[in-house]
Amino acid sequence: MSLLPAPSTITTTTTLAYTLLRNPFPTLLETQQSHAHLLKTGLLLLSLRTSTKLLSLYSSSFHLFSDAISLLSSLPSPDSFSFSTLISSFSHSQLFSSSLLLFRRMLSSGLPPDPFVLPTAVKASSSLFSLPLGRQLHALSISSGHSSHPFVHSSLIHMYLTCNRITDAHLLFDAMPHRNLVSWSSMIAGYAKLGRVHDARHMFDQMRHSGLDPNSITWNGMITGFNHSSCFLDSLFVFSDMHSQGFGPDGTSFSSVLSAAGDVENIVFGKQIHCYVIKAGFGIDECVVSAMIDMYGKCGYAKEMVQVLDEVDGMDVASCNAVVAGLSRNGLVEDALREFRRFEGMGIKLNVISWTSIIACCSQNGKDMEALELFREMQMAGVEANSVTIPCLLPACANIAALMHGKSAHCFTLRRAISEDVYVASALVDMYAKCGRINNARSIFDAMPSRNVVSWNAMLGGYSMHGKAKDAMELFHLMQRSGQKPDFISFTCVLAACSQAGLVEKGWYYFNKMSREHGISARMEHYACMICLLGRAGKLEEAYELIKEMAFEPDACVWGALLSSCRVHGNVMLGEIAAKKLFELEPGNAGNYVLLSNIYANKGIWDGVDRVRDTMKGMGLKKNPGCSWIEIKNKVHMLLAGDKTHPQLSKILEKLEQLSAEMKKLGCNPSTDFVLHNVEEQDKEQMLCGHSEKLAMALGLINTSPGTPLRVIKNLRICGDCHAVMKFVSKFEGRELFVRDTNRFHHFKDGECSCRDYW
DNA sequence: GTAGGGTTAG
Structure with a gap:
């Protein structure tokens, strides 16, 4: 019996293959049926064009990557087109590592890189922020003779910019035989992102001199770049330039400029843009609407935020999230919770950002139990937490020392492989330290693959809180040896640690070192630590002298530290001075009256005790309930x-x-x-x-x-x-x-x- | 099958 299909079958199969190639949107079933027929008849192996179409359908339309991979593996001699199809599908689905692995497989199968696949691979390495990979691809582009291809060249420039190598990018740009709008736009955006306003504008002018006109991406790259580097006013200027030069803004530029207007809290400009958005017909662009809500929120206009949302037909989740975040930012916790529940009731499909926002709102505003409960609800709702949710949740666990909740969040980060994220790990260090598990905090800290100043401060703060001054000081020196610059919070932690342990000389040493060697001038919290340190060590006069030396008005924390010390050492005179200041600064704080009364009682000054009691009674003050x-x-x-x-x-x-x-x-x-x-x-x-x-x-x-x-x-x-x-x-x-x-x-x-x- | 820009959570 012949292995070839009968003539009638051939007709059917070729018809199927033809249908598959002509049908722009086949269903999964149609795709699988065609695949099965092609497989059964053996024709699949004969038509690389058809099998590549199948590859594209499996990967890009249905995201069935393992099916696509096994199909590719079954092909006797896939060409670079087949590989490229799947490589770019992986990248489109953010699967950059898989994309690059497949690119490597393509090379090892003996296929040379071409100008189509190289930009995709370079883009994947940029997305992974991998300079080593990017450099390898640069070398490969040269050795394969494609480095001057405009697409390859532009992608390499962008890769160096993404990896913060602006000089390398510029060298490559200078070497470009035919600079195009894409490479110019990338360079301009690159400088803008670094906050190099002058360079960005200069490049822009040079581009125009060279005879190229900007398009919306060039303008928007500059606006969003300036936003990225917090040059918000420059964003607003660029937007105005764009407008006056007759370029109509698109959704991207509206979203970006609204974000900038919010960041500089310029409500007048923000409202102008609002009108412009409506006139230009972008009031239905979901990104623009959420950016508008965000702008009103940042400017403190809560009512307008909800109005903008309610005026839109069919609320999208990002806009709802912007409302929750905006209410939270303005301290309107109850309103945020109410709106959140309203959206939930309206059947809006709340996503991980919605839940994270409301959890953050609670944990940042003293509603710790509510934050834990919302996290539970989120899981019940089938929404999976991510590496942002956990650092929002953990402070709630830390605040009320809910160790078991914190631990289960830790387990979650291990299962999801996000435990090494620098924000997650820093929050874990803080949580364990605040739950009394200082050694667990240290283990996590030691295992971190990379740390930022927040991570170091979390650990320093932990030691300080636990009264482990020696460990805090050792860690502080380790921090400097590791090349991490301490900030004002690091010094606050070290000074607080000295204060807990009564190490007066060490305290002075760090206090002086801070401004002399690190150029950090002493803030209120540093003075408060020093007053606490000196005061509790019985050096009350020295503490008072330091207060008098301060270049700015001491706050209640500073005077409070002195008053507490006076309570410990029974100093009536300074205690009265500190108390008088505190009564002015915090008239409603009963704790100060109680402390002064304690000082009097301790010395048997009963008329003083009576006076304080009468004052408290007259003001209707009650002790803050423990x-x-x-x-x-x-x-x-x-x-x-x-x-x-x-x-x-x-x-x-x-x-x-x-x-x-x-x-x-x-x-x-x-x-x-x-x-x-x-x-x-x-x-x-x-x-x-x-x-x-x-x-x-x-x-x-x-x-x-x-x-x-x-x-x-x-x-x-x-x-x-x-x-x-x-x-x-x-x-x-x-x-x-x-x-x-x-x-x-x-x-x-x-x-x-x-x-x-x-x- | 190829290169540059957007909003909402830390």
Whole structure:
């Protein structure tokens, strides 16, 4: 029997193949049927043109890349056209590594690179920001004799620009025999992106002198380039130039110029563009609409944002996202949540950006529990988090020390292979440090393939918060040896670490080094650290002198640091000075009055105590309620001082009474030093029920098995009495306790605290 | 099957 198909079959098959080639949009089924027939008849192998058409359909229309690859592999002698088809499909789907791997396979199969496939490969290497790959391709272009081909040449220029090698790009540009609009536009955009306004404009003029007219891409490349380098005013100027020279803006230029207008918060210009957009008929371009909403948001016009959105027929998700982000940016958290729910209710298909925006909105505005809940909802909705979502979520875990939630986010990053992203890893370092796991933070930090100043600061801040001054200083030196320049936050962390450990001389050393060697002038937070350091070390006069030397008006943090130190060292005179300033700066902060009252009470100055109490009463001030969080079995519990509504309250109080009795039996008297004597009835009740950190600790003790470490977060400084009780509990119950207050970590173990009672 | 430009989340 002949292996060739019967004549009738040939007719059918050729008809099928013909249909396939002529049909611009076949369905997957039609494609697969044609494929099957061609395969069965053996004709597939005879027509490279047909098989390449199949390759294109599988990869570019249906994204069935493994089917496309196996088809390609089955072809006895695919040509460079077949390879190019699949290589460019990979690139179009952002699969740049696969694209380049296939390009390599094409070369090793003996096919030479041609001027069609080379630009695609170069573009893939640019998209991966890989200079080494780009250089190899440059060399290959030369050796294969295609380097002067205009498309190859332009792609190489763009590759060098993308890899921040403007000089190499310019050399290549100069060597170009026939410069075209594409290469000029690339160079202009390249300079604009670097903020080299003069060079970009100069190139633009040179291009016109050479007789070439810009097109919309040339103009837009310049506008978006200037936006990229934060030269927003220059963007606006270019847009005006474009307009006055008779070039009608397109969607891209409208989107970009709106973004620039928002960034310089120029509402007048923004509104002009709004009118222009409507007149030019771009009010339906989704990118332009979302850029317009973004502009209004950045200028602080919340109402207009929602108006623009509601005026559009059929809201697109990017515009909805811009509304949520804009409300969040303006601190309108409740409105952002309401709009988010409204969009959800309207059946708008919310994407990862929508969810990330609302999670960020919550975690940046003190709604940490809500952020965690939204993350859960997002997963339930089947939307997968990415490398931006996680750094937005993790601060919420860190804020309330939700270690289990943080850990599960960490696992997620490992599964999705995003754990090494510099933003993700930095946020993980911060989260672990703030949840008391300083060693885990360090392991992640050490494993990072690349770090930026934020990563170093997260680790430095962690050591500082844990009172590990020596580690902080060692890391700070490692940071400099690694070539990373410290910024003002790095110095704040190191100074805070010195302050936690009472290292006065080291503190002065870094404080002076900062301006002298690093050219960073001292900011408010640096002074606050120094005042805290000097004050707590008992050098109150020196601290006060430093305040007087400051070149700008000290804020409440600086005076607050002095007042707290006066409280510790019983200095009435300076305490009164600091308190007076604080009453002016923060009239509503009851904590300052309480501190001053404590200073008086400690010295037995009862009329002073009465005066402060009367003032507080007259102003209607109440102590900021203490609040603590503890995570027990994956659930975060929030406890307020004097909380009488907790379902386990009686058990908690029973536990605290039992502990108190044990302490008395062993001769440990709870410190009454920290108790305000002239307390209101309500405060007395609160004291009776206990501070929130004690309640949280007791809740942890009765709900976890013996020996389980407990982690408590408090919104205020830990009080002396609670500190003493926790030291006792760590020994008596054999528990490790981690308490994070507003200032630092206290790690209680075997009756001792890591702060060595210095805080 | 080839080169240059856009909006919304860190």
